[in-house]
Amino acid sequence: MSGNVADSAVSPTTPAQTIPADLSGQMLELDEDDDLEVFSKDTTNTDGGSFNASMQTSPGSMINQYKFDEEEEEEDPGAKDLFITVDNPESHITTIETFITYRVVTKTTRSEFDSSEYEVRRRYQDFLWLRGRLEEAHPTLIVHPLPEKFVMKGMVERFNDDFIETRRRALHHFLNRIAEHPILSCNEDLKVFLSAQAWELASHKKQGPGFLSRMGETVRAVAASVRGVKNRPEEFNSIQEYVESFSQKMTSLDRITQRIVKEEREYLEEMKEYAPTYTLWSGSEEELAEPLKGVANCLDRCFQETEGQVRQLSDCLAPTLHEYVLSTDTLKAVLRRRDNMQAELEAKNEALAAKRADRDADPRERGVVWQSLLGKNPEEARQQRQQRLTGEIGELKEEIDKLEDRVEWANNALKGDWSRWQRSMRSDLKDAFVSTAQKNVDYYEKVRVTHLKPPQPHHTFDTRLVSITL
Amino acid sequence: MMADTGSDEVAVIGNIDLTPGEIENNMKNTMGEKGTVLFRKMEINVAEAEKRTVKNAVNMQEIYTVYLIETRPADAASEGTNSTPDSLWRRYSEFEILRNFLLVTYPYVVVPPLPEKRAEFVWHKLSADNMDPDFVERRRVGLENFLLRVASHPILSTDKIFFAFLTEENGWKEMVFETGFQAKADSRLKALNATFRVKNPDKRFAEMKHYGDELQSVISQLLRVRARVADRLYGVYKVHGNYGRVFSEWSAIEKEMGDGLQSAGHHMDAYAASVDDILEEEEHYADQLKEYLFYTEALRAVCRKHELIQYELEMAAQDLTTKKQQQEELATGTVRTFSLKGMTSKLFGQETPEQREAKMKVLEGQIQEGEDSLKEQNTECDVFVKGAWSDIERFKDQKNHDLKEALISYAIMQISMCKKGIQVWTNAKECFNKM
Numbered sequence: 053m054s055g056n057v058a059d060s061a062v063s064p065t066t067p068a069q070t071i072p073a074d075l076s077g078q079m080l081e082l083d084e085d086d087d088l089e090v091f092s093k094d095t096t097n098t099d100g101g102s103f104n105a106s107m108q109t110s111p112g113s114m115i116n117q118y119k120f121d122e123e124e125e126e127e128d129p130g131a132k133d134l135f136i137t138v139d140n141p142e143s144h145i146t147t148i149e150t151f152i153t154y155r156v157v158t159k160t161t162r163s164e165f166d167s168s169e170y171e172v173r174r175r176y177q178d179f180l181w182l183r184g185r186l187e188e189a190h191p192t193l194i195v196h197p198l199p200e201k202f203v204m205k206g207m208v209e210r211f212n213d214d215f216i217e218t219r220r221r222a223l224h225h226f227l228n229r230i231a232e233h234p235i236l237s238c239n240e241d242l243k244v245f246l247s248a249q250a251w252e253l254a255s256h257k258k259q260g261p262g263f264l265s266r267m268g269e270t271v272r273a274v275a276a277s278v279r280g281v282k283n284r285p286e287e288f289n290s291i292q293e294y295v296e297s298f299s300q301k302m303t304s305l306d307r308i309t310q311r312i313v314k315e316e317r318e319y320l321e322e323m324k325e326y327a328p329t330y331t332l333w334s335g336s337e338e339e340l341a342e343p344l345k346g347v348a349n350c351l352d353r354c355f356q357e358t359e360g361q362v363r364q365l366s367d368c369l370a371p372t373l374h375e376y377v378l379s380t381d382t383l384k385a386v387l388r389r390r391d392n393m394q395a396e397l398e399a400k401n402e403a404l405a406a407k408r409a410d411r412d413a414d415p416r417e418r419g420v421v422w423q424s425l426l427g428k429n430p431e432e433a434r435q436q437r438q439q440r441l442t443g444e445i446g447e448l449k450e451e452i453d454k455l456e457d458r459v460e461w462a463n464n465a466l467k468g469d470w471s472r473w474q475r476s477m478r479s480d481l482k483d484a485f486v487s488t489a490q491k492n493v494d495y496y497e498k499v500r501v502t503h504l505k506p507p508q509p510h511h512t513f514d515t516r517l518v519s520i521t522l
Numbered sequence: 523m524m525a526d527t528g529s530d531e532v533a534v535i536g537n538i539d540l541t542p543g544e545i546e547n548n549m550k551n552t553m554g555e556k557g558t559v560l561f562r563k564m565e566i567n568v569a570e571a572e573k574r575t576v577k578n579a580v581n582m583q584e585i586y587t588v589y590l591i592e593t594r595p596a597d598a599a600s601e602g603t604n605s606t607p608d609s610l611w612r613r614y615s616e617f618e619i620l621r622n623f624l625l626v627t628y629p630y631v632v633v634p635p636l637p638e639k640r641a642e643f644v645w646h647k648l649s650a651d652n653m654d655p656d657f658v659e660r661r662r663v664g665l666e667n668f669l670l671r672v673a674s675h676p677i678l679s680t681d682k683i684f685f686a687f688l689t690e691e692n693g694w695k696e697m698v699f700e701t702g703f704q705a706k707a708d709s710r711l712k713a714l715n716a717t718f719r720v721k722n723p724d725k726r727f728a729e730m731k732h733y734g735d736e737l738q739s740v741i742s743q744l745l746r747v748r749a750r751v752a753d754r755l756y757g758v759y760k761v762h763g764n765y766g767r768v769f770s771e772w773s774a775i776e777k778e779m780g781d782g783l784q785s786a787g788h789h790m791d792a793y794a795a796s797v798d799d800i801l802e803e804e805e806h807y808a809d810q811l812k813e814y815l816f817y818t819e820a821l822r823a824v825c826r827k828h829e830l831i832q833y834e835l836e837m838a839a840q841d842l843t844t845k846k847q848q849q850e851e852l853a854t855g856t857v858r859t860f861s862l863k864g865m866t867s868k869l870f871g872q873e874t875p876e877q878r879e880a881k882m883k884v885l886e887g888q889i890q891e892g893e894d895s896l897k898e899q900n901t902e903c904d905v906f907v908k909g910a911w912s913d914i915e916r917f918k919d920q921k922n923h924d925l926k927e928a929l930i931s932y933a934i935m936q937i938s939m940c941k942k943g944i945q946v947w948t949n950a951k952e953c954f955n956k957m
Contacts, residue, residue: 294775297775298772298775301768301771301772301775304764304768305765305768305772308761308764308765308768311761311764312758312761312762315754315757315758315761316758318754318757319751319754319755319757319758321754322747322750322751322753322754323751325743325747326747326748326751329740329743329744329747330744332740332743333737333740333741333744336733336736336737336740339922339926340922340925340926340929343926343929343930344929346929346933347929347932347933350933350936478778478779478957481957482779482782482954482955482957485786485954485957486951486954486955489947489948489950489951489954490947490951492943492947492950493943493944493947493948493951495943496940496941496943496944496947497940497944499936499940500936500937500940500941500944503933503936503937503940504937
């Protein structure tokens with residue numbers, strides 16, 4: 053497996069794949085040399101020499117890699133060489149505004165980084181910028197979503213501790229997903245994000261593709277989407293359908309989880325009075341005082357544990373579900389962009405066919421009358437037209453060739469990203485649900501145990517309760 | 523069957539204010555012989571409830587519920603012979619009449635309460651409708667409990683009217699009204715609600731009344747909070763049912779995750795459904811608390827009755843003292859207390875010796891009457907105090923025992939609920955792991 057890929061990557065001119073040199077620059081903003089260096093460095097670093105999907109970056113190797121990816125279940129975790137943590141939120145107060153920065157620590161053995169360790173502080177805006185750049189550079193790759201800018205629920209304050217912690221976790225998750233991605237993790241803007249000082253980042257942000265070129269992209273995209281794609285490959289249709297359904301399910305689950313949180317909070321409100329009432333009662337009693345205090349104690353414990361449950365749901369399960377709701381928006385956008393690319397290709401093919409038909413058509417049927425009216429020699433005019441059309445056809449063919457490669461690459465990249473997305477979705481959601489279930493088991497266990505140990509053991513209590521547990 | 527003596531019959535059916543001798547007799551005959559308590563001799567069941575309709579005074583259809591009371595001699599049941607029990611039907615209002623009779627006839631007893639007339643302290647899923655089958659069922663249990671409490675009370679169980687309530691379907695109402703207790707019931711109510719001040723209140727009774735008030739207040743609060751908490755808990759559990767639905771739908775679009783999700787969904791449904799049983803059991807606990815909430819009223823009534831007796835005693839003693847003073851004044855001719863008669867006689871001339879003689883004689887008679895009456899009242903009071911305090915002690919022990927049992931069973935309920943929760947979520951976790 054790895055032998056095969058190594059061959060094709062190291063010698064891009066092997067019959068297996070032929071990618072024109074200029075195309076690689078268009079696709080990845082990296083020199084071929086860098087790709088090779090990265091790849092060869094990888095073979096020395098990889099444990100056991102097994103195929104490492106996360107390191108392949110050259111276009112040729114990309115295409116092969118995505119073929120293999122579909123068969124592979126998991127990427128070799130031992131080959132990870134970019135470790136990022138997001139922690140230590142701090143609040144900064146200026147005269148204009150207050151904002152939070154997070155510490156981003158990077159440890160890496162990659163050679164494109166000058167150093168092996170970086171520590172920088174970044175604010176949410178910086179993350180937004182980074183993601184925007186990644187999406188721009190790789191419009192048909194799946195870029196993990198960021199936590200939302202504002203919380204619409206109304207009750208959470210922007211600088212509330214829980215909110216900051218939830219956001220920090222999501223940002224950490226975001227960077228780690230990027231770091232795991234074979235293409236995205238090599239992005240130049242990511243490197244700057246992870247390593248530059250604040251002022252360096254600020255000045256870097258100002259560079260980048262100009263406004264006009266971005267406009268051009270948008271116009272093309274709009275035109276393409278208006279046209280619509282005609283022959284979408286079946287697998288993308290099924291992905292599209294799945295994403296629609298999945299999006300609905302995630303939204304429902306998110307809403308249900310939020311509702312449970314709400315109900316539990318209201319339950320806690322009512323519980324506040326419960327234990328104190330038993331304590332109050334114990335004050336009027338003699339023989340019953342101890343059992344009553346016992347009940348009060350249990351209810352107190354129940355209250356505390358329920359608070360923990362609420363935290364688990366709102367800090368862990370709900371944000372994960374929400375992340376995947378946002379993720380479906382990304383998926384839909386990526387599918388749309390891929391469609392637009394294909395639509396553009398189809399349009400160009402149609403134009404090519406039209407021009408060819410035009411060129412090969414019977415000259416008598418074509419505007420010769422007009423030419424003669426304008427006083428041109430019909431034969432000369434025809435020659436001129438033929439030449440012009442041939443030239444245009446040639447140009448168009450070149451464009452189409454490039455576009456075909458781009459579309460094929462994009463399709464394969466998307467397929468690869470899609471299986472990666474499915475794997476991480478499965479893993480993330482499974483973890484979130486398993487930990488929620490575990491939290492609930494712990495909750496009931498802790499409350500149960502409290503009931504078994506009233507403050508002052510009474511003979512009747514013990515024997516009865518012991519017999520129940522046996 | 524019962525510890526019957528001639529004086530018992532008279533006491534039970536006739537007077538409301540028992541003579542001291544009669545009360546003592548009652549207590550001697552019943553309390554000493556626990557074995558003859560009705561409870562041990564007879565099996566009592568409120569077996570069923572049925573709806574009946576009748577045309578009322580304004581010719582409209584009225585629906586009411588009747589309860590079937592079954593009785594069977596206890597030895598027959600233990601011998602294994604499956605004899606058919608005797609039975610009759612009673613309405614809730616008839617139970618009320620019985621209880622009012624007992625309240626009036628045994629003012630020194632903390633009379634067991636009836637289950638509530640209307641559903642109170644309900645959490646929203648529980649119906650507050652009297653016709654609701656769950657309410658009727660809980661009331662049936664409460665009525666049976668009432669009868670068993672009365673049947674196991676050393677004094678109340680010997681009452682003939684109570685026995686007739688259990689055995690005579692027809693004619694019972696006439697029998698009970700013939701006792702004339704209605705009139706006494708009205709005056710009792712008035713007396714209980716009257717305001718008067720006792721000069722030397724008995725400390726024990728005052729403390730007991732205070733305790734009753736505290737207990738009433740705290741149990742009411744507890745029942746209120748419990749209902750609200752139950753409401754919220756219901757919500758939490760039920761929303762989880764939605765997980766079941768969505769997991770099922772989601773599993774349809776997944777391949778490897780499908781099985782795990784589908785089975786996890788079933789567990790979520792089971793979890794949501796489990797709250798119904800949990801809250802039903804808790805309702806039983808709430809009913810036990812409610813019984814003691816209503817008991818506090820009976821306790822209060824006994825303390826108030828004692829206050830009333832003391833007040834009347836103080837008034838009677840006061841009256842006697844005044845009369846004696848008057849006697850002294852007449853005898854010695856000195857006027858110590860102001861009286862209009864005295865003033866007018868001063869203004870308009872003294873009375874004749876004959877008049878004074880007559881007055882003295884009258885006063886003497888009154889004083890003698892007063893002293894006899896006071897003596898009787900004092901004895902009455904002592905007997906009442908003895909009887910009441912003994913029943914209060916009995917009630918205290920019963921309350922401590924019953925509520926301790928209730929708290930234990932509440933703890934057991936909670937433990938069981940936790941175990942169910944552990945099981946469901948452990949199962950769900952296994953399913954999630956298969957995702």
